Amino acid sequence: MYHENKSSEHFMKIEQEVFKDSNDKRPIWLGMNIDRTDHILLQANDIVKAVNGEVDPSTLPFNNRDAYNHITAFLGGLQDEPQAASKHMLQWQNTRSWYDAMGGASNYELNITYSAYDGRTPAMEKYLTALDTLQMKAYHTIIMKSNDIDAEFDKFVSDWKAQGGDEILAEIAQEINK
DSSP states (O other), rough: OTTTTTTTHHHHHHHHTTTHHHOOOOOOEEEEOOOOTTTTHHHHHHHHHHHHHHHHOEEEEEEEHHHHHHHHHHHHHHOOOOHHHOOOOOHHIIIIIIIIHHHHHHHOOOOOOOOSSSSOOHHHHHHHHHHHHHHHHHHHHHTOOOSOOOHHHHHHHHHHIIIIIIIHHHHHHHHHOO
C-alpha cells in the first residue's frame, strides 16, 4: 500500500479510510495504530463497565466487542457449567486477561512517565550496539549466575558508563537543554 511518491498525510488518509471500522478513528500510519500510552487500560475499563452493566455494550468500539462477547458468554456459562474454562479456552482467556487482570489494573491511578528524549545522538550510533550487548550479558549474569546482585549491577553500570554511556548521557543532556 505504501508508495514513496505519496506524502505521509495522503498515506494516512488512505489507511484511515481502509481501516476505519477496525481502528475506531485512531490515526494509522504504516499499518500501526497511533494511540495513547494508557489506551489498553481505558479499553479494559470500558469492557469491564459493559460487562458489569454500567455502560451499553453497543457503545463499545469495534475491537472491544469480541472480548465483551467472550467474557459475558463465559461468565454466564460458569453458573451451569463449572468446567467451562477447559471447554471454552478463548472465553476463559478473555475473561482472565481483560476482565480480571486489566480490568483490575484500570482501577489504579497510574503515574505514566514519558521519555525526555527519543532521538539518536552520534554517541548512540557509535556505542549503543555494544552497550545493548553489555546490558543483556549483565542481565543474564544477574538472573542466572550472580551470588551478589548488587555488586554485579554496580559493575554493569560502571562498565556501561566507561564504554560510552557517559558520552551518550552528556549528548542527551545537551539536546534537552537546547
